[in-house]
Amino acid sequence: MNDFTFVTPTKIYFGKNAEDKLAEVLNEFGFKRVFLLHGCGSIKKIGLYDKIIKILKSGFVYEEVSGVRANPEIGLVREALAKAKVFKPDVILAVGGGSVLDTAKSIAAGYYYDGDPFDFNLKKVVCKKSLPVGSILTISAAGSELSDSCVIQNDELHIKQGFNSDHNRPVFTIENPELTFSVSSYQTAAGVSDIMMHSLERYFGESGPYQLSDEWALDLVRSTMEAGLAALKDPRDYEARAAIMLNSSLSHNGLTGLGKAAPFVVHPLEHALSGYHADITHGAGIALIYPAWAAHVYKKDVKKFAHLTKRVFDKEGANDEETAIIGIRLMKEFFHSIGMPTSFKEVGITKEDLPNLVSLATGNGTRTVGRYPQPLEKEDVEAIFASLLD
Amino acid sequence: MNDFTFVTPTKIYFGKNAEDKLAEVLNEFGFKRVFLLHGCGSIKKIGLYDKIIKILKSGFVYEEVSGVRANPEIGLVREALAKAKVFKPDVILAVGGGSVLDTAKSIAAGYYYDGDPFDFNLKKVVCKKSLPVGSILTISAAGSELSDSCVIQNDELHIKQGFNSDHNRPVFTIENPELTFSVSSYQTAAGVSDIMMHSLERYFGESGPYQLSDEWALDLVRSTMEAGLAALKDPRDYEARAAIMLNSSLSHNGLTGLGKAAPFVVHPLEHALSGYHADITHGAGIALIYPAWAAHVYKKDVKKFAHLTKRVFDKEGANDEETAIIGIRLMKEFFHSIGMPTSFKEVGITKEDLPNLVSLATGNGTRTVGRYPQPLEKEDVEAIFASLLD
Numbered sequence: 001m002n003d004f005t006f007v008t009p010t011k012i013y014f015g016k017n018a019e020d021k022l023a024e025v026l027n028e029f030g031f032k033r034v035f036l037l038h039g040c041g042s043i044k045k046i047g048l049y050d051k052i053i054k055i056l057k058s059g060f061v062y063e064e065v066s067g068v069r070a071n072p073e074i075g076l077v078r079e080a081l082a083k084a085k086v087f088k089p090d091v092i093l094a095v096g097g098g099s100v101l102d103t104a105k106s107i108a109a110g111y112y113y114d115g116d117p118f119d120f121n122l123k124k125v126v127c128k129k130s131l132p133v134g135s136i137l138t139i140s141a142a143g144s145e146l147s148d149s150c151v152i153q154n155d156e157l158h159i160k161q162g163f164n165s166d167h168n169r170p171v172f173t174i175e176n177p178e179l180t181f182s183v184s185s186y187q188t189a190a191g192v193s194d195i196m197m198h199s200l201e202r203y204f205g206e207s208g209p210y211q212l213s214d215e216w217a218l219d220l221v222r223s224t225m226e227a228g229l230a231a232l233k234d235p236r237d238y239e240a241r242a243a244i245m246l247n248s249s250l251s252h253n254g255l256t257g258l259g260k261a262a263p264f265v266v267h268p269l270e271h272a273l274s275g276y277h278a279d280i281t282h283g284a285g286i287a288l289i290y291p292a293w294a295a296h297v298y299k300k301d302v303k304k305f306a307h308l309t310k311r312v313f314d315k316e317g318a319n320d321e322e323t324a325i326i327g328i329r330l331m332k333e334f335f336h337s338i339g340m341p342t343s344f345k346e347v348g349i350t351k352e353d354l355p356n357l358v359s360l361a362t363g364n365g366t367r368t369v370g371r372y373p374q375p376l377e378k379e380d381v382e383a384i385f386a387s388l389l390d
Numbered sequence: 391m392n393d394f395t396f397v398t399p400t401k402i403y404f405g406k407n408a409e410d411k412l413a414e415v416l417n418e419f420g421f422k423r424v425f426l427l428h429g430c431g432s433i434k435k436i437g438l439y440d441k442i443i444k445i446l447k448s449g450f451v452y453e454e455v456s457g458v459r460a461n462p463e464i465g466l467v468r469e470a471l472a473k474a475k476v477f478k479p480d481v482i483l484a485v486g487g488g489s490v491l492d493t494a495k496s497i498a499a500g501y502y503y504d505g506d507p508f509d510f511n512l513k514k515v516v517c518k519k520s521l522p523v524g525s526i527l528t529i530s531a532a533g534s535e536l537s538d539s540c541v542i543q544n545d546e547l548h549i550k551q552g553f554n555s556d557h558n559r560p561v562f563t564i565e566n567p568e569l570t571f572s573v574s575s576y577q578t579a580a581g582v583s584d585i586m587m588h589s590l591e592r593y594f595g596e597s598g599p600y601q602l603s604d605e606w607a608l609d610l611v612r613s614t615m616e617a618g619l620a621a622l623k624d625p626r627d628y629e630a631r632a633a634i635m636l637n638s639s640l641s642h643n644g645l646t647g648l649g650k651a652a653p654f655v656v657h658p659l660e661h662a663l664s665g666y667h668a669d670i671t672h673g674a675g676i677a678l679i680y681p682a683w684a685a686h687v688y689k690k691d692v693k694k695f696a697h698l699t700k701r702v703f704d705k706e707g708a709n710d711e712e713t714a715i716i717g718i719r720l721m722k723e724f725f726h727s728i729g730m731p732t733s734f735k736e737v738g739i740t741k742e743d744l745p746n747l748v749s750l751a752t753g754n755g756t757r758t759v760g761r762y763p764q765p766l767e768k769e770d771v772e773a774i775f776a777s778l779l780d
Binding site for chain 1: 402405617628636637
């Protein structure tokens, strides 16, 4: 067991019509001035926007910024931050999914800092203080509602980069699974992939004996796959949507990697992809890269890959290597079955893009990626990406 | 999935020499006035007391109360509370195990209340505000370092009774597994039993589909059993002690029962025992009662008992009922193998004590116990206790 410090302070209000409690929740925290942040209109379609505005008008003061896009961009953060510094909110209320939450976190961190908010992502400066952030989730995926991470895209620099800080952890999240009934099959599948990967990335790190978090990670992966298939079959399956939503929150707050170090590897590879092609959905990029990464590295730790196969798929080959390979194949088949891409062709990436992608992932060849089972060198990244051209 | 509200805000500082960070931790929270609470001398033997006093003298103001016993009594709470109201602390620092922590919580809740602190336990009044509590753990068991519960003994009333409130959740816990190297085999085994039961009690409640918390509970039970056996073999096995310590914290903060309702049943039965015979170690009482309870009720939900057998013991019988029975037997054998009692005789309870015990457990026959797989009537409690006379 590694030494660690851990805190996951976010209060979760979970269940049917949980958003009706918004006034109660804000009052519980003593928040009066609310900076409302949302995306590109979907919360209006499901009637959530009107509900929230009615509550906010009933006893709070609010300012509003909308238009947060997928792969959220630093430009909007800068605009919203200027507004927030004038409005002086008690809390930023993010209504939406990971993009809105990460934008809220970026504004919250920038609020007490005089420089550019992307400095945190560029690791030029460390976040010491942040405005409180709360959320009402409308999509299950990012896990940002409990996580310490904040990933922002910089279109100008062609970089998608995150930074981690306990100051990034929201103070509350309101989770009503019914609000995700209208999420499309594609977005649901991408969400499921991302949720799975948040725990898989943590599983694939050096473990000590009795590593409870490894088993918790695999349970979460399995439960998310089962619930994902059910939600794709019936988008209004409450139990399935509820499991996906709760798993999303528990997959990225650190619990499934507690007591071990597991620097992410598939995520940074994917960030190169969606940083370069902002129209690639993050979860789809994740589902695309995982099997290619696994096939490239599994020989370095067949036991760990084999254990995954047994626990997640109840399957076993003649030996650990065979068992490991079965798991990688079944995972790829799962992603394919839920409509995720399995080759670069499907997302419009060609051989000509490869040098740029490799350069983005490796900081122009100046850094390795991840650490487990060994850091990926430039050549490894090239090989993984090249295998996706077929 | 049930609707729920959940928060587990306690910040965990985990690892070798974690207690050396005490000044840093107190400063991080802005705590200057510290009300130090500890037990009956064991922290002096391991040199921890001197370390803490040195740190407190280096920049804090402190008041001190010691002498907290096992099955902590309301009398000491009242005395300490009077002192605390004069001293006006920023935080109560509990150094020890569950008894010291629960005493600290009782003082913390009583601090903002004019009546008697046992009123919370008697459910006469609801806790609305509490002083912050922090801890340095010296024994792994109670899980009180993250939990919302506070169990106090009242010798006069012959009652051991808990109350639950999010205000009971400590703000920080400092966990150094090395501090538990000197915990005796008996106390280690009792701790392991209690940790297991905190998750088993949560497992045995009605579950929905994709009930992730059920799998997390069983993983935790299994990992605690494995680490427990290793720690009993070699008390200085750091990895084993670390796993037990972390599992202790994660077993009783609510995570292993998230999204379901599972009112405890073995715990209240045990509270009748140790409330009547204050010299019975809580964990030993737990280990004693679980197999008797399981044997009495398993037929009402053989599937759930069978699933436990498969996941915890990798064993399976010809059918679910057989599998369930195997698991109950193996669990009893496990408790016996680590030196826990398996009959009332071993803890000095005789046939003559039975009416009193049943009366205590059922509030003089006025209430049932637990809810799963069905509430225990007076006759059930009698039968369970009677089966332990053999």
